[in-house]
Amino acid sequence: MTDARDPKNLRQDAPLLDGWLDFRAADVTPFGTPGHKQRLDLVGAVVDGDVPLYGGVDTIRQRAGAMAEADRKLAKLWGADWGRISVGGSTHGNQTLVLAACRPGDEVIVTRTLHRSLLLGMVLVGVKPVWVSPEVDPTTGLPTRVPVERVERALAAHPAAKAVFLVEPTYVGTLSDIAAHAQVAHAHGIPLVVDQAWGAYFGFHPEIPQHALQAGADAMVTSAHKTLPAYTQSALVFARTERLDRDRLERAFEVTATTSPSGTIAASADAARALLEQEGERLLGNLVQIVDHARDRLRKIPGLVLLGDVVDRSVIVDRVKLAINVSGTGATGLAIEDHMVAAGMPIELADRDTVVPILSINDDLASIDRFVDGVTAAIERGRSTSRAVLPSISWTVNPQVVISPREAFFAPHATVPVEKAIGMVSAEVVAPYPPGIPVLAPGERITREAVEGLRQAMADGTQVRYAADRSLATFQVVSEG
Numbered sequence: 378m379t380d381a382r383d384p385k386n387l388r389q390d391a392p393l394l395d396g397w398l399d400f401r402a403a404d405v406t407p408f409g410t411p412g413h414k415q416r417l418d419l420v421g422a423v424v425d426g427d428v429p430l431y432g433g434v435d436t437i438r439q440r441a442g443a444m445a446e447a448d449r450k451l452a453k454l455w456g457a458d459w460g461r462i463s464v465g466g467s468t469h470g471n472q473t474l475v476l477a478a479c480r481p482g483d484e485v486i487v488t489r490t491l492h493r494s495l496l497l498g499m500v501l502v503g504v505k506p507v508w509v510s511p512e513v514d515p516t517t518g519l520p521t522r523v524p525v526e527r528v529e530r531a532l533a534a535h536p537a538a539k540a541v542f543l544v545e546p547t548y549v550g551t552l553s554d555i556a557a558h559a560q561v562a563h564a565h566g567i568p569l570v571v572d573q574a575w576g577a578y579f580g581f582h583p584e585i586p587q588h589a590l591q592a593g594a595d596a597m598v599t600s601a602h603k604t605l606p607a608y609t610q611s612a613l614v615f616a617r618t619e620r621l622d623r624d625r626l627e628r629a630f631e632v633t634a635t636t637s638p639s640g641t642i643a644a645s646a647d648a649a650r651a652l653l654e655q656e657g658e659r660l661l662g663n664l665v666q667i668v669d670h671a672r673d674r675l676r677k678i679p680g681l682v683l684l685g686d687v688v689d690r691s692v693i694v695d696r697v698k699l700a701i702n703v704s705g706t707g708a709t710g711l712a713i714e715d716h717m718v719a720a721g722m723p724i725e726l727a728d729r730d731t732v733v734p735i736l737s738i739n740d741d742l743a744s745i746d747r748f749v750d751g752v753t754a755a756i757e758r759g760r761s762t763s764r765a766v767l768p769s770i771s772w773t774v775n776p777q778v779v780i781s782p783r784e785a786f787f788a789p790h791a792t793v794p795v796e797k798a799i800g801m802v803s804a805e806v807v808a809p810y811p812p813g814i815p816v817l818a819p820g821e822r823i824t825r826e827a828v829e830g831l832r833q834a835m836a837d838g839t840q841v842r843y844a845a846d847r848s849l850a851t852f853q854v855v856s857e858g
């Protein structure tokens with residue numbers, strides 16, 4: 378095993394990290410899971426550092442109560458009444474929050490920029506989504522915010538709705554006015570639930586947006602792994618218990634949680650929490666500076682546009698996110714991605730017109746300069762005539778709901794050729810990836826517009842995922858009777 382280190386001495390304030398380090402330092406011959414027995418001689422380093430929560434970081438009978446203590450510290454830091462570290466990603470968090478806020482048959486107001494995990498949480502519970510669409514920035518074709526008036530109109534048309542679900546920030550770092558949305562939801566006596574998967578560092582620096590709970594939301598989930606120095610799959614789920622029931626939240630969390638949580642994943646989330654608490658503002662201040670530096674350099678590239686520079690001034694933008702539009706350079710985002718991957722710099726999102734890297738407190742001036750150098754070289758290599766922006770169907774889809782996602786999911790289905798499928802009801806999720814936002818959800822009419830939009834995404838080089846037939850020659854539809 379490699380040496381276990383704690384360079385910032387976080388263990389004093391991080392019970393799961395402390396348990397993990399203790400386990401690593403101890404001379405153990407385990408007779409519990411996992412079957413690799415902490416030995417590397419059969420499959421090698423791929424299992425190095427994998428410590429279970431029960432029987433590793435804590436005892437099987439949870440004598441130290443380390444997880445409960447870590448959750449308590451977590452909730453306190455985010456100002457929540459209830460908080461849990463999850464090892465199942467924001468996917469698990471979204472499922473938890475739908476199970477906690479809704480009952481089968483409830484109508485809920487939901488942004489159409491939702492992630493498939495939230496949609497499938499709605500399948501689990503059997504809620505009926507009432508969709509609200511985001512505004513789209515005309516220069517870049519990217520989503521900006523869900524105007525409060527759209528939610529107000531949806532609530533007026535569906536007064537029995539039981540919750541509002543938003544995704545904030547969007548994949549490209551723009552935000553709605555969460556405080557105003559919270560007021561509207563609360564005026565209707567219902568909770569505002571926010572999928573904040575991309576904003577784990579929100580609320581820890583004055584130049585960076587508040588997190589959703591600070592802005593008045595009743596619950597939020599965030600992926601620690603997406604932007605904090607934490608293991609893949611780690612997520613944080615929070616709620617206030619004025620409009621959501623604590624016992625229901627607890628039960629909901631357990632429904633789709635594994636019974637064998639990785640202590641390593643959980644300990645890394647605990648360590649990231651302790652780090653944010655102790656040094657978050659300083660580390661984020663540094664990130665603000667280096668992203669500003671990157672922005673200054675990128676602005677000098679002819680034809681390149683940064684979403685934050687052109688978006689309507691009233692839209693809230695995450696200061697440490699770069700959403701780069703390259704249509705004016707003639708190069709494509711997908712060719713830039715290929716270049717970056719070949720240069721050892723995989724990036725989070727690229728489509729025809731857009732490139733979005735993830736920048737985190739683990740970046741430094743050198744890594745960020747390397748990113749800008751790579752993008753600059755890729756653009757100069759692909760530079761040609763500038764093209765008009767084509768907003769992705771992911772942001773502009775106009776869904777036609779016929780039956781609930783759950784009814785469609787469980788209905789008998791058939792596989793039919795695309796031309797015959799148009800006009801029929803989809804049995805499956807179909808989404809360009811990235812960003813993984815459904816263009817077709819189970820229960821929605823397959824429109825010509827949706828099919829054309831999906832084909833366009835494919836023609837531009839974006840993968841279409843989750844459909845049984847990713848070539849889109851056939852679709853799975855709900856069969857009659």
Ligand SMILES: Cc1ncc(COP(=O)(O)O)c(C=O)c1O
Nearest residue numbers: 465466467468492494572574600
């Ligand atoms: C908005 C949003 N919510 C939830 C998720 C799911 O997160 P995870 O991969 O942590 O399960 C994603 C994943 O990309 C996402 O973009």
